[in-house]
Amino acid sequence: AQKITQTQPGMFVQEKEAVTLDCTYDTSDQSYGLFWYKQPSSGEMIFLIYQGSYDEQNATEGRYSLNFQKARKSANLVISASQLGDSAMYFCAMRGGSGNTGKLIFGQGTTLQVKP
Amino acid sequence: DTGVSQNPRHKITKRGQNVTFRCDPISEHNRLYWYRQTLGQGPEFLTYFQNEAQLEKSRLLSDRFSAERPKGSFSTLEIQRTEQGDSAMYLCASSPAGGYGNTIYFGEGSWLTVV
Numbered sequence: 001a002q003k004i005t006q007t008q009p010g011m012f013v014q015e016k017e018a019v020t021l022d023c024t025y026d027t028s029d030q031s032y033g034l035f036w037y038k039q040p041s042s043g044e045m046i047f048l049i050y051q052g053s054y055d056e057q058n059a060t061e062g063r064y065s066l067n068f069q070k071a072r073k074s075a076n077l078v079i080s081a082s083q084l085g086d087s088a089m090y091f092c093a094m095r096g097g098s099g100n101t102g103k104l105i106f107g108q109g110t111t112l113q114v115k116p
Numbered sequence: 117d118t119g120v121s122q123n124p125r126h127k128i129t130k131r132g133q134n135v136t137f138r139c140d141p142i143s144e145h146n147r148l149y150w151y152r153q154t155l156g157q158g159p160e161f162l163t164y165f166q167n168e169a170q171l172e173k174s175r176l177l178s179d180r181f182s183a184e185r186p187k188g189s190f191s192t193l194e195i196q197r198t199e200q201g202d203s204a205m206y207l208c209a210s211s212p213a214g215g216y217g218n219t220i221y222f223g224e225g226s227w228l229t230v231v
Contacts, residue, residue: 004158033216043205045159045222052217091158095216102211103149103172104220106158 002027004107021077023092034075039089120223128229136194137226141210151207
């Protein structure tokens with residue numbers, strides 16, 4: 001079975017500073033994808049960044065980067081130069097590659113608050 | 117280019133009533149998913165369609181829940197005889213068919229409150 005664990009229920013960061021949100025995962029699949037989504041209070045799940053299990057380089061998308069450590073089964077999200085608009089809930093999710101439906105399995109989420 | 121659209125966005129209903137939510141996926145996406153999310157929790161998978169075929173249902177989807185995707189385009193999720201425990205946000209998502217690298221895009225969700 002696949003599992004995602006996010007151990008930080010809440011995080012604070014000062015505006016313009018960097019923050020790391022932790023994510024560990026468990027799977028028996030050899031091929032899988034790891035995703036991060038942002039959910040503001042409005043409710044929409046916004047896709048941020050993707051890392052494939054065979055990708056050798058860490059993914060980056062603008063201010064977002066994913067620190068992928070395959071041996072440790074971790075996929076931490078790094079947000080650089082935090083902005084007030086980054087305040088939201090963040091979810092780590094995994095999608096297996098073993099011919100299944102491709103559904104996402106989510107962690108419990110981390111609430112990030114950016115302080116001015 | 118429109119994203120995933122869900123309606124209604126909010127629904128308040130009395131216990132025992134039936135409710136139906138609609139989802140319009142991104143037009144070229146043939147995979148469609150329904151998730152349920154309660155406050156402070158991550159989304160939980162409910163069911164999955166590939167085109168019009170419902171290929172997987174979670175154990176969370178009791179017999180009071182039914183989902184359809186009649187022509188492989190929009191989908192509906194109906195909850196019969198609602199209970200207070202059904203209060204949650206119902207998220208619809210879509211993606212192209214293919215490997216695990218294809219991104220799943222979500223709608224804004226439909227909030228259900230059962231009173």
